[in-house]
Amino acid sequence: MMCSVDDERVRTELVAVITAVVDGVPRVLTADDGPRLPSGPLRSDHRSLQGGLRAWVEQQTGHRLGYVEQLYTFADPGRASAGGRRVISVSYLGLTRVGSSGPAWAGWYDFFPWEDRRPEPDLPDPVAQLGERLLQWTGRGDDDETARRRLRAEVTFGLHGRPWRPELALQRYELLYEAGLVPESPFGAADVRLAPGATMAHDHRRILATGVARLRAMIQYRPVVFELMPAEFTLGQLQDVVEALAGQHVHKQNFRRLVQQQDLVEETGHTHAGTGGRPAMLFRFRREVLDERQVGGTKLPVQRVR
Amino acid sequence: MMCSVDDERVRTELVAVITAVVDGVPRVLTADDGPRLPSGPLRSDHRSLQGGLRAWVEQQTGHRLGYVEQLYTFADPGRASAGGRRVISVSYLGLTRVGSSGPAWAGWYDFFPWEDRRPEPDLPDPVAQLGERLLQWTGRGDDDETARRRLRAEVTFGLHGRPWRPELALQRYELLYEAGLVPESPFGAADVRLAPGATMAHDHRRILATGVARLRAMIQYRPVVFELMPAEFTLGQLQDVVEALAGQHVHKQNFRRLVQQQDLVEETGHTHAGTGGRPAMLFRFRREVLDERQVGGTKLPVQRVR
DNA sequence: AGTGTATTGCTAGATATGAGCATAAGTAAA
DNA sequence: TTTACTTATGCTCATATCTAGCAATACACT
Numbered sequence: 105m106m107c108s109v110d111d112e113r114v115r116t117e118l119v120a121v122i123t124a125v126v127d128g129v130p131r132v133l134t135a136d137d138g139p140r141l142p143s144g145p146l147r148s149d150h151r152s153l154q155g156g157l158r159a160w161v162e163q164q165t166g167h168r169l170g171y172v173e174q175l176y177t178f179a180d181p182g183r184a185s186a187g188g189r190r191v192i193s194v195s196y197l198g199l200t201r202v203g204s205s206g207p208a209w210a211g212w213y214d215f216f217p218w219e220d221r222r223p224e225p226d227l228p229d230p231v232a233q234l235g236e237r238l239l240q241w242t243g244r245g246d247d248d249e250t251a252r253r254r255l256r257a258e259v260t261f262g263l264h265g266r267p268w269r270p271e272l273a274l275q276r277y278e279l280l281y282e283a284g285l286v287p288e289s290p291f292g293a294a295d296v297r298l299a300p301g302a303t304m305a306h307d308h309r310r311i312l313a314t315g316v317a318r319l320r321a322m323i324q325y326r327p328v329v330f331e332l333m334p335a336e337f338t339l340g341q342l343q344d345v346v347e348a349l350a351g352q353h354v355h356k357q358n359f360r361r362l363v364q365q366q367d368l369v370e371e372t373g374h375t376h377a378g379t380g381g382r383p384a385m386l387f388r389f390r391r392e393v394l395d396e397r398q399v400g401g402t403k404l405p406v407q408r409v410r
Numbered sequence: 411m412m413c414s415v416d417d418e419r420v421r422t423e424l425v426a427v428i429t430a431v432v433d434g435v436p437r438v439l440t441a442d443d444g445p446r447l448p449s450g451p452l453r454s455d456h457r458s459l460q461g462g463l464r465a466w467v468e469q470q471t472g473h474r475l476g477y478v479e480q481l482y483t484f485a486d487p488g489r490a491s492a493g494g495r496r497v498i499s500v501s502y503l504g505l506t507r508v509g510s511s512g513p514a515w516a517g518w519y520d521f522f523p524w525e526d527r528r529p530e531p532d533l534p535d536p537v538a539q540l541g542e543r544l545l546q547w548t549g550r551g552d553d554d555e556t557a558r559r560r561l562r563a564e565v566t567f568g569l570h571g572r573p574w575r576p577e578l579a580l581q582r583y584e585l586l587y588e589a590g591l592v593p594e595s596p597f598g599a600a601d602v603r604l605a606p607g608a609t610m611a612h613d614h615r616r617i618l619a620t621g622v623a624r625l626r627a628m629i630q631y632r633p634v635v636f637e638l639m640p641a642e643f644t645l646g647q648l649q650d651v652v653e654a655l656a657g658q659h660v661h662k663q664n665f666r667r668l669v670q671q672q673d674l675v676e677e678t679g680h681t682h683a684g685t686g687g688r689p690a691m692l693f694r695f696r697r698e699v700l701d702e703r704q705v706g707g708t709k710l711p712v713q714r715v716r
Numbered sequence: 717a718g719t720g721t722a723t724t725g726c727t728a729g730a731t732a733t734g735a736g737c738a739t740a741a742g743t744a745a746a
Numbered sequence: 747t748t749t750a751c752t753t754a755t756g757c758t759c760a761t762a763t764c765t766a767g768c769a770a771t772a773c774a775c776t
């Protein structure tokens with residue numbers, strides 16, 4: 105079972121989903137045209153995949169990435185480059201802090217407006233509209249395939265009284281893709297109104313959705329939010345960041361209790377005033393917990409909607 | 411920032427961690443010499459990475475893989491092949507069922523004897539011995555680095571009264587590697603007694619540890635165990651498989667309660683006798699839950715050891 | 717002083733979890 | 747035919763955790 109040399113010629117790309125929260129908005133680092141995610145080829149002077157990506161992003165942004173984690177490796181035939189060479193994309197999720205949002209930092213919800221479930225007062229709910237179109241696509245039939253599709257739509261989009269689950273962001277995007285409701289989908293029909301939101305070059309919107317979903321799942325059981333926070337912060341600010349990421353409000357008192365009783369933070373002794381209310385105590389992340397817990401055991405409550 | 415063509419020449423390998431439980435022992439599919447994990451190059455007629463791996467394994471084993479999931483992508487310089495070409499390994503975890511264990515199916519715990527915590531009556535506890543040698547390696551000092559190392563050893567190996575956590579299998583292997591207690595480590599000293607267990611070719615033991623850790627983590631919140639079960643099974647058999655994977659006993663009554671109240675299974679109406687006790691009811695997996703839950707929300711209890 | 721805003725404390729009710737006792741229904745030996 | 751032994755199954759109870767409230771506190775700004 106030998107393979108010809110031609111089979112082995114592939115190009116390896118590193119793709120970065122770098123996230124920061126600025127002005128209460130989760131943002132992703134983008135490159136000029138497209139827009140598209142920053143990406144570049146693996147080079148022989150890179151000692152490892154993660155090392156290559158880290159060095160490369162730090163050079164571009166001037167920021168040290170506190171947290172970098174492999175996301176997924178894609179190699180679908182649609183990704184073949186011009187010369188017929190196959191492209192393998194190894195994607196990474198990175199978390200960082202930035203002071204201000206330049207033009208390179210695009211908001212998550214520009215690409216996925218339906219993922220932010222914090223109620224804007226009067227605007228029509230995008231999920232309700234998408235839900236309608238999705239259920240229309242699934243069909244009303246009673247056969248197995250139709251029923252499964254409908255169930256999938258109901259679960260991922262929280263229809264018919266089911267709870268909205270923030271961490272299903274990727275499944276939602278994939279369902280819209282299959283239903284032809286995003287412009288990059290090959291299954292689109294001419295007469296449907298597409299889902300709102302900007303697109304990205306190549307399959308970068310899917311990769312971003314993967315990152316969003318992974319991060320949302322992760323903050324529920326790992327103390328990674330702190331990579332997005334400044335050295336000192338109030339519990340209110342921490343909560344704002346979590347809510348921005350989850351696209352959902354959380355119960356304030358329970359949030360504080362959970363954070364504190366898990367010993368994730370310690371007081372700095374300083375307070376933060378000027379918000380027009382009672383000044384809040386400032387905290388810092390107890391980085392020791394990363395060693396104490398070794399990955400698991402850190403839940404943040406993302407309110408269960410009944 | 412152009413790159414020479416040379417930088418882009420890489421070889422892509424697909425590596426499979428295929429797991430099945432036979433005779434109450436979790437096993438992994440291995441290839442002849444080494445032993446090593448089955449692996450082969452990505453070919454241009456493979457429509458996707460997962461598709462390539464799936465087709466390739468099915469051809470080798472004659473079994474359809476019920477569940478295949480990407481594990482991790484490795485590309486360390488140590489993996490460069492003869493011609494100086496870089497090797498990128500995309501590893502997958504696959505779950506399947508087999509009737510009998512041929513020579514190709516090696517037991518997990520042949521490679522990681524310390525990962526099975528189900529008490530063998532008289533034998534000396536390998537973890538106690540490893541713990542000793544690890545703490546010796548970390549040193550007794552009080553400086554930051556030493557303290558962190560010691561904490562890491564205590565947490566990952568459950569020393570000094572800390573709980574043993576099955577899903578830390580990878581961290582344990584990596585710690586042994588750093589401490590020079592496995593033969594494939596470059597940090598080994600001449601005078602230490604190595605950890606027990608067989609090795610594998612290349613870095614395949616690390617990849618296997620990754621698979622073990624991932625599967626152990628996953629069975630706690632996703633109904634994947636059922637991919638390893640026959641069409642009909644008793645709750646006792648299901649528990650045996652979970653215990654084999656976790657390397658730990660679970661509380662029988664609580665296990666049953668959790669499985670049943672989550673509606674993961676339904677009775678088939680048949681019973682299974684001949685075990686020398688009361689015949690057990692036979693169940694089948696309610697595959698619909700995969701659509702109903704969409705990934706999350708299925709916990710199996712892995713007894714917390716105090 | 718009064719009002720608004722944000723922080724902090726506390727608690728009742730629901731749900732989940734850990735660990736044990738008790739009973740049921742078979743098989744194997746006395 | 748007992749009797750012992752084995753495995754399956756049902757049930758309880760104390761404890762922990764989570765949800766969703768109300769209440770009080772402390773500051774800024776009129």
